[in-house]
Amino acid sequence: MTGPDAPCDVAIVGAGIVGLAHALACARRGLRVVVVDRDARANGASVRNFGFVTVSGQAEGAMWGRARRSRDIWLELAEAAGIAIHQRGMLTAARRPEAAALVEAFAAGPMGDGCSLLTGREAAARFPQLAPGVSAGLLSPHEIRIEPRDALPRLAAYLAAAFGVTFLWQTAVTAAGPGELLTSRGPIRARRIVVAPGDDSTTLFPDALAPYGLTRCKLQMLRVRPDRPVLPHVLMSDLSLIRYGGFADLPEAAALRSRLEREAGPQLAAGIHLIVAASRDGTCVVGDSHTYDSTPDPFADEAIDRMILAEYAELLGEAPAVVERWTGTYASSAAAPVVVAAPCPEIRVVTVATGAGMSCAFAVAEDVVEELDL
Ligand SMILES: Cc1cc2nc3c(=O)[nH]c(=O)nc-3n(C[C@H](O)[C@H](O)[C@H](O)COP(=O)(O)OP(=O)(O)OC[C@H]3O[C@@H](n4cnc5c(N)ncnc54)[C@H](O)[C@@H]3O)c2cc1C
Incomplete structure (x- = not known):
């Protein structure tokens, strides 16, 4: 031995x-x-994830507390173990008015502490990379992004x-x-x-x-190389707001959910939302989708990748060149x-x-x- x-x-x-x-x-x-x-x-x-250490958006209570403590430990390790922090903070760029109302409610609540709310005009001025049509931005300073x-x-x-x-x-x-x-x-x-x-x-x-009752969640992920630098913060979209408990559990999420059910049925069916997480080499990790099975198949569906890239293009103006694709799975329990x-x-x-x-x-x-x- x-x-x-x-x-x-x-x-x-x-x-x-x-x-x-x-x-x-x-x-x-x-x-x-x-x-x-x-x-x-x-x-x-x-090693298949975004390396996105998410604080704002975790469900209120234990998960939010665990995320803040874990983020602090990542920062200690960054120093001690030479782990690079590729991005700090998160921008959730709300396009639909219902999404803007939801980020406003989040910012006004206890978990909005330290976050700032941007009007669409302020978001456009501060982040010219964003395509027109952003109606509000939630800027959270709490997140970090490492390259897993x-x-x-x-x-x-x-x-x-x-x-x-x-x-x-x-x-x-x-x-x-x-x-x-x-x-x-x-x-x-x-x-x-x-x-x-x-x-x-x-x-x-x-x-x-x-x-x-554990099962598995399968996700599709891409690495892209945009022509121009993206944001200094991890970027999320309207679809993200109904996936993360810290937002999705607020009463204001109901209106956004109904609108997305009308406008984004295929995306919701594939569990798609947008995270754009940048690396220092100019590439970004972009995703993702969520489908559940005890033994998920290993195949990446091109239609799902196209929907993820369309969500990217809606927020950042154009779909970038894809340089890598992969799937990942994690354990999932409703309990x-x-x-x-x-x-x-x-x-x-x-x-x-x-x-x-x-x-x-x-x-x-x-x-x-x-x-x-x-
Ligand atoms: C695509 C994707 C994106 C994600 N994005 C994020 C994100 O941005 N932020 C975030 O917080 N979370 C994210 N997650 C979730 C996060 O990645 C997982 O929650 C986390 O990595 C799980 O870690 P783990 O150590 O439990 O599992 P794993 O990383 O899967 O490690 C389990 C290890 O156990 C070993 N093992 C199992 N059984 C045995 C055995 N009997 N003998 C020996 N070895 C064994 C395996 O070989 C494996 O190395 C994402 C997940 C995926 C798939």
Whole structure:
């Protein structure tokens, strides 16, 4: 076995953001940590996302608090682990009057703290990249955007170098019980175990996860190279406002939803909304769509990509050249945005069951590790 001879304090299954967040929370407490992943490097949802650490728009209450705490930890790590912050802040550019009314209501409420509301004219003057027709803008200063495909390897390297976290790559965990993981390379002994399996709810502890009714959400994503620089902030559109709980749960969302049902049926059916997240190399990650199935097919539907690019063109004037396309999946549950199952006192199974793991994992991990009583 390639793992440590003596039992470690905590063994973590999964080297996506949720597993790494638990490794960080444990390592910061001086605990001896082993992370095991079946792949040679993180290759799941955690490297396929926008790297958009979203605060404004998270559902009021626990998720909003987790996002603010996690954003602060990302900022600490940016410094310590050399993770670049590619963008700061978010602009939601409302075009329909119902969307403008919704962002106004959000800005006036408790979660609007620190956000500013722009009239259409102010938004156009401040962001000339926007196509005509924006009726209001919500500018939130709370968000950051990192490039996940760079950030995940850097975070793993930092955990190994700064805290001595051991990584066992290309090692599948086949079973876990109190004090021990069974892996494809032999057993690992550990006082506590955290399973962070992403959207795999069938390999380990399926019975403990069953009450949450987990399924998978499949998303289509694109990387584009616009001819001219886009905004300094992550950009979202009217369609985004009915997807994010912080907006969608407000009473003003009902009017926008009805109008979108009349005007954007195909987009709603494919779960499309717009996020444009820029990278320092001049490209942008653009998406996305949401369809649900226990085993989503791996195929990217061109009609969906075209609708995403049309939404982009509506906000930014023209559809850009596409340089990459991919799909990703994440765990999804109608029962809870974050699932923490306890099959026995020494083990926790943790999955973020909504598309917000990059925004909340660090805070979730702090709570789980605190409760594991190490
Ligand atoms: C396209 C897309 C866009 C998104 N955009 C955003 C965004 O901008 N902001 C945001 O906050 N969230 C976003 N999300 C959600 C976010 O990416 C996820 O919530 C998060 O990455 C989940 O992290 P994870 O560690 O649980 O899963 P994963 O990253 O999938 O990692 C799970 C790991 O566990 C390993 N594993 C599982 N079972 C075993 C086993 N038995 N043995 C060994 N290894 C095992 C897998 O190999 C994998 O590496 C997005 C998701 C997708 C797919």
